[in-house]
Structure formats: structure tokens, C-alpha cells
Amino acid sequence: MRLNPVLEGLGAYPFVRLNEAKRAAAADGVDVIDLGVGEPREQTPAFIREALRGAVDPLSTYPLAEGLPELRGAISAWVATRFGAQLDPATEVLPTLGSKEAVFHLAQVLGGERVVVTAPGYPVPERGARFAGKEVVRLPLLAERGFLPDLDAIDWPGTAIVWLNFPNNPTGATAPLELYERAAALAREHDVVLASDEAYSELWFGEQPRGALELTDRRNVVVFNTLSKRSSMPGYRSGFVAGDPQVIAALKRYRPNVGVAPQEFVQRAAVAAWSDEQHVDDVRDVYRAKRDVLLGAFEAAGFTLAGGDATFFLWLRTPDGADDERIAMALLRETGIAVAPGSFFGPEGAGHVRAALVPTRERCAEAAARLRGR
Numbered sequence: 001m002r003l004n005p006v007l008e009g010l011g012a013y014p015f016v017r018l019n020e021a022k023r024a025a026a027a028d029g030v031d032v033i034d035l036g037v038g039e040p041r042e043q044t045p046a047f048i049r050e051a052l053r054g055a056v057d058p059l060s061t062y063p064l065a066e067g068l069p070e071l072r073g074a075i076s077a078w079v080a081t082r083f084g085a086q087l088d089p090a091t092e093v094l095p096t097l098g099s100k101e102a103v104f105h106l107a108q109v110l111g112g113e114r115v116v117v118t119a120p121g122y123p124v125p126e127r128g129a130r131f132a133g134k135e136v137v138r139l140p141l142l143a144e145r146g147f148l149p150d151l152d153a154i155d156w157p158g159t160a161i162v163w164l165n166f167p168n169n170p171t172g173a174t175a176p177l178e179l180y181e182r183a184a185a186l187a188r189e190h191d192v193v194l195a196s197d198e199a200y201s202e203l204w205f206g207e208q209p210r211g212a213l214e215l216t217d218r219r220n221v222v223v224f225n226t227l228s229k230r231s232s233m234p235g236y237r238s239g240f241v242a243g244d245p246q247v248i249a250a251l252k253r254y255r256p257n258v259g260v261a262p263q264e265f266v267q268r269a270a271v272a273a274w275s276d277e278q279h280v281d282d283v284r285d286v287y288r289a290k291r292d293v294l295l296g297a298f299e300a301a302g303f304t305l306a307g308g309d310a311t312f313f314l315w316l317r318t319p320d321g322a323d324d325e326r327i328a329m330a331l332l333r334e335t336g337i338a339v340a341p342g343s344f345f346g347p348e349g350a351g352h353v354r355a356a357l358v359p360t361r362e363r364c365a366e367a368a369a370r371l372r373g374r
């Protein structure tokens with residue numbers, strides 16, 4: 001059978017190799033503590049689960065692509081408090097089925113031949129661009145620049161999208177408002193869309209991160225956010241896109257073709273989640289405690305913190321900059337601790353590993369003890 005050449009060209013996800021190694025270790029009786037996969041595993045707060053249960057109606061009709069007005073209103077209210085921006089819920093906000101599908105689909109609705117992504121990085125912007133038939137340019141995030149991209153290295157004319165992702169997966173770096181200001185001005189000058197993936201905006205341990213919705217001029221700018229991390233709701237699939245009304249309108253035209261309108265009972269639970277900050281403070285405290293216990297232990301084992309102080313990832317330089325996949329596999333064999341080799345996020349990540357602070361506190365403490373006893 002002939003397959004889409006883009007699909008064929010993607011190759012196996014490198015995480016498959018790590019999964020095989022984890023399975024082999026477990027089969028040998030090793031108790032694996034998985035810091036490799038970045039999936040949140042904290043419990044969804046009870047009031048959100050109750051909101052979901054209470055929203056299941058006897059009659060289940062198709063959800064509208066534009067989302068419930070109540071949810072658009074709750075998101076606008078959250079954005080106003082968090083970023084000081086007054087968004088029009090009718091034209092500047094669109095609920096999405098988690099943020100991954102929206103990140104993937106953006107390239108489908110925009111003209112222009114090229115998509116710029118930062119690297120190392122979350123692979124979805126790149127994959128979405130490839131399926132949309134666009135060329136991909138990787139913009140390196142280097143430690144010596146604080147993991148911020150060099151905007152002058154971008155060939156702006158003819159570019160469709162420039163992606164930013166701060167707080168950054170995998171480096172944990174955050175970006176100053178000036179980066180967004182300059183990137184947005186360049187995007188407007190060259191008719192490019194600046195897309196800011198802010199999935200980790202609420203997971204921070206130093207200063208509260210800035211965001212592109214703080215820009216006074218949001219033309220050509222769209223921001224993606226999600227409840228998966230801040231509200232521990234990855235299974236609900238609930239996020240949003242907000243920003244330039246022209247892009248939002250294009251997405252509203254495109255999305256009914258795909259079938260990605262979020263379920264209304266999930267949208268009602270999302271209203272509850274965006275309307276409360278206490279649970280976000282609480283989950284931040286949990287991640288902070290795990291970060292404190294594991295960072296010191298990784299340092300004792302010879303790793304150094306290379307990345308920033310946000311997200312639930314530690315971006316660690318391997319001892320003496322040694323080969324990251326070899327180090328990760330050795331760590332798994334010797335201690336049962338799985339981390340993601342940095343080169344899995346692209347060649348720019350070589351010499352680093354990413355540790356996700358997602359197991360329970362007890363399991364993180366156990367991992368720390370094993371690292372110290374190594």
C-alpha cells in the first residue's frame with residue numbers, strides 16, 4: 001500500500017528505544033522509576049472531577065467548533081488576571097481538544113512556505129508543518145544565549161509561522177517580554193504568524209513567566225495554553241488558542257472539517273479549572289518539592305543543571321558532557337531510573353538528559369536515594 005510520504009518519512013519516535021529498554025529492565029525484575037516521559041500524573045482536583053460529572057446531560061448533541069461561551073468567558077477572565085489582557089471571548093478565544101492538536105493544525109490554515117521551530121523541542125509544531133507540506137527550519141536554543149532563539153537568524157520573508165515555546169520543553173527556560181515584543185514586531189513586518197506555545201506557563205519556581213498575551217499589540221500573535229499541566233488534566237483534553245482574530249476566524253472555518261471540537265461536559269469542567277488558582281498553587285508546591293529533592297541528587301551523581309527554573313523538567317548536562325543516550329541507558333540499568341536522552345529532542349540536545357518530575361513525591365524521593373547511593 002502507498003502511504004503518505006510525510007508519514008513514511010517521520011521514522012520511529014526515538015522514545016520507542018527508551019520504552020524497549022524500560023520493558024527489558026522491568027522484565028529483569030528492576031523497579032523502574034520513570035522520569036523519562038513528560039506526562040503529568042498528579043490527581044485531577046476533586047472539584048474539577050465533580051464539575052465534569054455534573055455536566056453529563058442525558059441528551060448528547062454535537063459540540064460547536066467555536067466552543068461554549070461560558071468557557072470562552074472563563075478563559076478571557078483568566079487571561080485578564082494572569083496577563084492583564086482584555087480579550088474578546090467572541091473573536092479572540094477558541095477552546096481546543098487539548099493543545100497538541102491545535103499546535104499541529106495551525107500550519108494547515110496559514111499561507112507561506114516555511115515554519116520555524118525551536119530546537120531541541122516538542123516535536124508537534126514540526127510534524128504539523130510537515131503534514132501541511134511546509135518546509136521546516138530548526139532554530140537552535142543554546143545554553144550560551146540562555147536558551148533564547150536568535151531572531152535575526154530567521155529568514156522572515158515567506159515564512160508562515162515562527163514557533164516559540166516558553167517556559168520551554170525540554171530546557172525549562174523562560175523568555176523575557178522583550179523577546180515576544182521583538183518577535184511580534186518582526187512577524188507583523190513580514191506577514192508571519194508568531195505562535196507561542198505556553199503549555200507550561202503556570203509551572204514555575206523562580207519568577208512568574210511572561211507571556212505573549214501581555215503584548216499590547218497582539219496582531220499576528222496567537223498563544224496556545226492547556227489545562228493538562230496546570231490542572232493535572234491531560235486525559236480531559238482541554239486547551240485554548242487566543243490572539244489575533246484573523247487567525248482565530250481561520251481556525252473556526254477549518255476546524256469543523258476535522259472534528260476536534262471539545263466535548264461540552266469537558267468544557268464545563270474546564271470552566272471550573274480556569275476559575276480557580278488555589279489548586280494551581282498547590283500543584284506548583286508539589287512539583288517544587290520534587291524538584292528540590294531530585295535536583296540535589298542528580299547533582300550529587302555528577303549531573304549539572306543546564307536549563308531554567310520552570311516546567312516540570314530538569315534539563316541536565318551529563319557528567320563531563322558524556323553521550324546522553326549511553327548515560328541514560330546506564331542509569332536505567334544501574335538504578336532503574338529512566339530519563340530522556342537530550343538527543344531525542346534533536347541533535348541540539350546532545351550531552352543532556354531531561355528528567356520529568358512526574359512520579360509521586362515518594363517515588364521521586366526513592367529515585368533521589370538511589371542516585372545518592374550510586
Ligand SMILES: Cc1ncc(COP(=O)(O)O)c(C=O)c1O
Pocket residue numbers: 038097098099100101103122165169197199225226227228234238239
Ligand atoms: C511544549 C508542549 N506543548 C504542548 C503540549 C500539549 O499538551 P496537551 O495536548 O496535553 O495540551 C505539550 C505536552 O506534552 C508540550 O510539552
